[in-house]
Amino acid sequence: xxxxxxxxxxxxxxxxxxxxxxxxxxxxxxxxxxxxxxxxxxxxxxxxxxxxxxxxxxxxxxxxxxxxxxxxxxxxxxxxxxxxxxxxxxxxxxxxxxxxxxxxxxxxxxxxxxxxxxxxxxxxxxxxxxxxxxxxxxxxxxxxxxxxxxxxxxxxxxxxxxxxxxxxxxxxxxxxxxxxxxxxxxxxxxxxxxxxxxxxxxxxxxxxxxxxxxxxxxxxxxxxxxxxxxxxxxxxxxxxxxxxxxxxxxxxxxxxxxxxxxxxxxxxxxxxxxxxxxxxxxxxxxxxxxxxxxxxxxxxxxxx
Numbered sequence: 001x002x003x004x005x006x007x008x009x010x011x012x013x014x015x016x017x018x019x020x021x022x023x024x025x026x027x028x029x030x031x032x033x034x035x036x037x038x039x040x041x042x043x044x045x046x047x048x049x050x051x052x053x054x055x056x057x058x059x060x061x062x063x064x065x066x067x068x069x070x071x072x073x074x075x076x077x078x079x080x081x082x083x084x085x086x087x088x089x090x091x092x093x094x095x096x097x098x099x100x101x102x103x104x105x106x107x108x109x110x111x112x113x114x115x116x117x118x119x120x121x122x123x124x125x126x127x128x129x130x131x132x133x134x135x136x137x138x139x140x141x142x143x144x145x146x147x148x149x150x151x152x153x154x155x156x157x158x159x160x161x162x163x164x165x166x167x168x169x170x171x172x173x174x175x176x177x178x179x180x181x182x183x184x185x186x187x188x189x190x191x192x193x194x195x196x197x198x199x200x201x202x203x204x205x206x207x208x209x210x211x212x213x214x215x216x217x218x219x220x221x222x223x224x225x226x227x228x229x230x231x232x233x234x235x236x237x238x239x240x241x242x243x244x245x246x247x248x249x250x251x252x253x254x255x256x257x258x259x260x261x262x263x264x265x266x267x268x269x270x271x272x273x274x275x276x277x278x279x280x281x282x283x284x285x286x287x288x289x290x291x292x293x294x295x296x297x298x299x300x301x302x303x304x
Contacts, residue, residue: 013252015304016160017041017072023149024081027141028134031081034149038157040302041073049077057139061146068150069157070254071304078142095126157304164299165249168259171292172242175266178292179238182273182285186231189278231282234273238289241266256303263297 017040024033046065048058065074103116121127245262248255270293274286 013250014161014165014255015070015154015157016164016302017157017256017304018160018302019153019156021149021152021156023145023152025141025145025148027138029080029138032142032145033079033081034145035077035079036149036153037075038069038072038153041071044069044071044074046074046076049075051078051080054078054139054142057142060143064143064147065150068147068154069304071256074153076146078146091122092126095124096121099124099127161303164303168249168296168299169246171296172246175289175292176239176242178285178289179235179242182231182282183235185279185281185285186235189282192279231273231276234269234276238266238269238273241269254304256300259300259303260297263293263300266293267297 017038019038020036022033022035024031044066046062048061050058061076065076099121103121107113107115241262245259245266248258248262251258267290270286270289273289274283277283277286
């Protein structure tokens with residue numbers, strides 16, 4: 001993601017929530033190593049494992065992670081490798097010259113005094129200076145390494161998301177073919193169902209009242225039964241939902257929750273189609289549709 005524009009880098013529009021990345025960097029305090037693991041979760045839930053000396057960075061880290069990720073349980077671990085560099089000692093030459101001059105003056109005034117001990121000279125205040133580590137530089141280097149690691153995680157999630165989108169699109173294409181098969185088979189199935197009902201009614205009415213009024217009433221009931229068995233609306237809704245899922249996959253935003261909702265809607269229509277199936281062919285189509293929807297639902301659970 002570009003932190004300035006808020007847009008993720010790369011061409012992928014679908015992002016998985018599963019990824020791992022490792023990033024190391026040199027700092028004035030030694031080498032730092034970031035490891036970030038990401039798995040699916042309903043919201044963005046970061047967890048940090050930091051050395052005590054880096055705890056004050058956590059707030060900045062939480063704000064940074066929001067620039068790269070939208071959902072997922074994210075475990076971020078920071079480790080220090082190698083021995084931390086010791087502070088370097090330097091001699092204040094100007095102060096040493098002044099001290100040397102003072103010692104020479106004292107020696108002239110007190111010729112019998114013992115000469116100054118070198119270690120005692122170094123203990124004199126201001127002679128030795130300690131170069132302190134730049135804490136700000138350490139934090140900046142550590143934060144930059146964190147950003148680099150997050151970018152690597154985002155790249156992995158993008159690559160996996162592209163693969164998931166391709167798999168889902170392939171299943172949607174198969175579903176569309178099944179829906180077309182069901183639509184082609186429907187007139188024949190309705191005709192067969194109508195004939196089946198007529199045959200059953202003919203057997204039941206054999207020897208009974210065959211008056212025109214009674215026949216009209218039975219005909220009306222047959223029409224009602226045929227209408228209840230008609231799955232044209234379910235087929236239309238399945239086709240519409242398939243097109244909507246394909247459109248959602250092209251959005252440049254987090255789409256996991258939208259896709260999860262659409263999987264529920266697809267499953268609802270497939271169940272209705274199954275309950276209304278008039279033939280074994282339609283039943284088999286409904287079963288195949290539900291299998292494909294379940295496969296997509298499992299994949300959608302891992303999409304950001």
